[in-house]
Amino acid sequence: xxxxxxxxxxxxxxxxxxxxxxxxxxxITLDVPGWPGHRAGQHVTVRLxxxxxxxxxxxxxxxxxDDGRPRLxxxxxxxxxxxxxxxxxxxxxxxxxxxxxxxxxGHFVWTPEDGGPVLLIGGGSGVVPLMAMLxxxxxxxxxxxxxxxxxxxxxxxxxxxxxLLARDAVRACVTFATSREPARRREDxxxxxxPEALSRALDCLGQPPRHAYICGATGFVETAAALALxxxxxxxxxxxxxxxxx
Amino acid sequence: MASFTRGFFGRGRSGDEGRLPPGQHVTDGFxxxxxxxxxxxxxADWTLTLKVGPKPVARWTWEAFNALPRTTWRGxxxxxxxxxxxxxxxxxxxxxxxxxxxxxxxxxxxxxxSADGYSTNLETGDVTDGKAMVALSYGGRPIPAEHGGxxxxxxxHLYFWKSAKWVTGLQFxxxxxxxxxxxxxxxxxxxxxxxxxxxxx
Numbered sequence: 001x002x003x004x005x006x007x008x009x010x011x012x013x014x015x016x017x018x019x020x021x022x023x024x025x026x027x028i029t030l031d032v033p034g035w036p037g038h039r040a041g042q043h044v045t046v047r048l049x050x051x052x053x054x055x056x057x058x059x060x061x062x063x064x065x066d067d068g069r070p071r072l073x074x075x076x077x078x079x080x081x082x083x084x085x086x087x088x089x090x091x092x093x094x095x096x097x098x099x100x101x102x103x104x105x106g107h108f109v110w111t112p113e114d115g116g117p118v119l120l121i122g123g124g125s126g127v128v129p130l131m132a133m134l135x136x137x138x139x140x141x142x143x144x145x146x147x148x149x150x151x152x153x154x155x156x157x158x159x160x161x162x163x164l165l166a167r168d169a170v171r172a173c174v175t176f177a178t179s180r181e182p183a184r185r186r187e188d189x190x191x192x193x194x195p196e197a198l199s200r201a202l203d204c205l206g207q208p209p210r211h212a213y214i215c216g217a218t219g220f221v222e223t224a225a226a227l228a229l230x231x232x233x234x235x236x237x238x239x240x241x242x243x244x245x246x
Numbered sequence: 247m248a249s250f251t252r253g254f255f256g257r258g259r260s261g262d263e264g265r266l267p268p269g270q271h272v273t274d275g276f277x278x279x280x281x282x283x284x285x286x287x288x289x290a291d292w293t294l295t296l297k298v299g300p301k302p303v304a305r306w307t308w309e310a311f312n313a314l315p316r317t318t319w320r321g322x323x324x325x326x327x328x329x330x331x332x333x334x335x336x337x338x339x340x341x342x343x344x345x346x347x348x349x350x351x352x353x354x355x356x357x358x359x360s361a362d363g364y365s366t367n368l369e370t371g372d373v374t375d376g377k378a379m380v381a382l383s384y385g386g387r388p389i390p391a392e393h394g395g396x397x398x399x400x401x402x403h404l405y406f407w408k409s410a411k412w413v414t415g416l417q418f419x420x421x422x423x424x425x426x427x428x429x430x431x432x433x434x435x436x437x438x439x440x441x442x443x444x445x446x447x
Contacts (some may be wrong), residue, residue, distance in 0.1 A: 050254050226283070
């Protein structure tokens with residue numbers, strides 16, 4: 001469904017909590033008075049202003065479902081030499097204020113009205129918008145069939161891992177692919193994602209997906225999209241969100 | 247309105263002022279963004295169709311299109327996701343040359359169509375007089391599929407979502423018809439120096 005977004009003005013967001021989700025991914029909880037609400041998959045632009053007026057803007061996907069409260073969760077990957085991510089990891093403290101604009105994004109979005117089954121494929125911090133989709137499903141449409149295939153280097157690099165293990169236990173299918181470690185659970189695979197990992201996610205889903213969402217670095221997205229197409233998922237059913245570039 | 251962010255000093259590059267549109271930062275990479283999987287297009291099957299309204303008026307195969315007059319353009323490109331890339335080099339066929347070859351005077355609006363179902367709208371005045379081309383090479387090489395190859399629209403004075411990848415159709419229209427992102431809240435024109443990112447900018 002096509003929708004024009006809510007009015008996208010700059011709003012003050014206060015940091016209410018910080019968490020180390022993995023050694024490289026920091027969770028930031030923001031209180032945003034006047035937040036107009038958002039859909040799963042959408043993102044915000046964060047704007048930082050230095051004393052000399054220099055401004056840096058970066059986009060971050062929203063990790064949380066819209067539960068009616070003026071509160072958002074972001075999860076920021078620390079990039080080597082990242083101008084903004086370094087600050088968000090090392091310089092930010094509870095009580096600090098950031099400027100944000102959003103919600104933005106009108107295509108890489110899932111709402112309960114979109115229905116399922118839904119296949120989610122994430123690489124590293126690409127899990128963030130997919131978490132919003134899983135959480136929205138849990139909150140508003142728990143009967144929707146949803147499967148997540150999440151690739152990460154190691155078990156310790158899986159963001160939101162405990163929550164995903166708990167969700168897996170309640171009928172959302174979660175498959176981890178750890179590229180640098182052996183699989184820890186029977187459901188998981190080791191190595192980079194390939195046809196075996198995808199077929200586990202699809203087998204658990206039980207029916208061909210109506211929607212597929214793929215998010216991560218562009219190289220990962222290319223690989224995952226090719227696997228999805230090879231598994232017979234139509235290109236028009238696959239939406240991609242790419243971080244970084246080639 | 248912007249107040250200072252406690253503890254942030256940034257790493258602005260000197261000498262970029264004026265060249266960098268507001269809110270942008272320079273990247274040495276070349277990020278890839280798309281709505282879905284990358285179309286894998288064989289040049290043997292490639293066509294570009296020129297339409298006026300619903301009516302096709304010209305169509306080129308890869309060989310015929312490659313025989314049209316070529317132009318090289320070198321300059322900066324700006325993505326609405328805030329990255330800018332300086333001194334990119336492209337070669338292709340200007341929209342002027344395409345219109346010349348078809349022998350038509352175009353209507354005031356354009357809707358460009360891509361192989362994956364993507365579209366973007368432009369004013370004809372933003373693609374004529376040398377302002378736009380259908381690009382066939384980037385940095386002296388064929389355009390990689392991820393970056394829109396074998397041929398993409400290039401309209402570098404506007405945000406790069408207007409430079410439709412995998413372009414297969416140019417449709418001139420008497421009235422503006424919004425394209426994919428414009429229907430989803432992005433600005434109808436997209437001038438980076440006026441920071442026209444979203445429809446309420």
